[in-house]
Amino acid sequence: MTEQSATTNRQWRVKRYPATDEPVSNDLFDWVESPLPEPDDGEFLVRTLYLAPGPAMRGYLEPGHAGFFSTVPVGEVMRGRGIGEVVSSNHPDYQPGDIFVGSLGWQDYSVQTPRGKEFVFSTKKVEEPPEPLSLELGMLGQAGVTAYISLTEGGNIKAGDTVLISAAAGGVGSAAGQIAKALGAKRVVGLSSSTEKCAWLVDNLGLDAALNYRNDDFDAQLEQQFPDGIDVYLDSVGGEVLNTVLAHLAMHGRVAVCGFISTDYDPAAAAGPINYRHLLYKRGRMQGTVVFDHWERFGDIEAQLRAWHQSGDIKLCEDVTEGLVNMPQAVEDLFCGNNLGVKICKVA
């Protein structure tokens, strides 16, 4: 069944966990079609409209993962953040037609409470739904807030800073590049893996420059772009790119660590950044930031992001996968660098 129905709940349930070097694919899941669940007192039923594929999802499938989330048990619906519409309700504050964002899972329908049934980023009724709704999952939601918090906490960004953004055409990256400009950075350069994406970063997102980290002269290009060094590096990638960048830190430069997607497949086989030595030479720092630690700032940041969106300082850039059936591939795409902007899966 490829279309959402009003009577059947399509679900991706975890069948098994991937081997170390195995991509995320349909093979890891069972496609199940069930009856719609029934909300109890105080609960309501949400129909999924969009899901937000994220690299953390691979970690949900790794028992013993050292990260900050639990493994999804085999047999359960795969975890995933999404936005949807209330279709029936036994809660006085929720009416059919209300828009709800939270952990909906890889499925068409889920029973929810105002605080959600599971913790994944913020969970709430969206009082002023943006157009398109997917903005609430991406640029104005998790991607935007993550970028903002990483730049300001781990990166301690200041007006006039020079900023380098890893995976700049990705979800958090495409938000971060624009937000860094909006926060007054003097120069914002993005990293990406192809000439096409680099052109998109400059032409579409308005970054000052973009570099393909796969080029042989990447190190020399960094030197050219940052003759006085990099004040803030927002790093979601890790690996050899991080190592190269560390040697270009400015005095008192900051590396905001928010991921290491290049080594997520097999951390044990990856090389560590020996150029962390430059943290001493440059009196620099590397700091990990997790958005969940900063709940109290979410409201203000979301308001700021909406204001920037309205003024045109940050713009929508989404890469939409159509259909719940394609969620596994949408996640794998993130590891292949196949997206331009925030990855979104349109479910209905």
Next chain:
Amino acid sequence: MTEQSATTNRQWRVKRYPATDEPVSNDLFDWVESPLPEPDDGEFLVRTLYLAPGPAMRGYLEPGHAGFFSTVPVGEVMRGRGIGEVVSSNHPDYQPGDIFVGSLGWQDYSVQTPRGKEFVFSTKKVEEPPEPLSLELGMLGQAGVTAYISLTEGGNIKAGDTVLISAAAGGVGSAAGQIAKALGAKRVVGLSSSTEKCAWLVDNLGLDAALNYRNDDFDAQLEQQFPDGIDVYLDSVGGEVLNTVLAHLAMHGRVAVCGFISTDYDPAAAAGPINYRHLLYKRGRMQGTVVFDHWERFGDIEAQLRAWHQSGDIKLCEDVTEGLVNMPQAVEDLFCGNNLGVKICKVA
């Protein structure tokens, strides 16, 4: 000539730079015996009493070293911090018998000005010379101040923290362990490379425990010592020990980077710390601190160190090499972990 003379200036001059894996030895230097230099107007002549061998000295002999000091040119007297006595003076504020600490070089006599002729840590007349004088070079001087600043800046140490000190029987390490206790750390554990040094750390320095990082069960022992993780790791060592320790960081743990002696010989061949990933999991940070950036704090810190020394909270622990002729070996000893406490070379 093995004894200091009143008429001859013995010097170690740089002959050549070491190969990548070559130890520091007499082969790198020429032993020269010259007449005493003459101070000009505003200058004075200092007789070297003690020198402080330091691991940075190897870096002085590496052209293109990425650190924060210059290479000593071939043919020049080897750079080195020391303490000495003014023997003649053409400066109104300096009289024979005054004690002066600064960059004296690997030699018996040097011409100095109140600000010194070269920058190495602080340069000053010592108004209240401690007993023994070498304290001013070590526990109450560069080793103590470096330890204090690294613990408080990079480590952001707070009362009640759990603290791990690398190279804890070394110069900075033996100061840092005691200073961490004096600053109110709940638990201070030192790392060292032998059973004997570990016993010394507990019995003589009063650390809560000491671990031999060469033991096969080092990782398990860290877990046992720090079931709730490490709040502050003062790291002068780097390498595999750093990598192992990173996995034991407490939430919001800090790694104060002040050196990487285990990889100084050949950084290109060394593995980076892939466990920097725990900076994200634990919301931790690694930060490099260079004491020279914190001049303005030196006076207060030195006063605090003297007060702790007088109250018995920190005690003298020095490893003395006798004779200027043995300076090259004294530096190499630091890389072999052959010292207990602050390495000092007694010149006169």
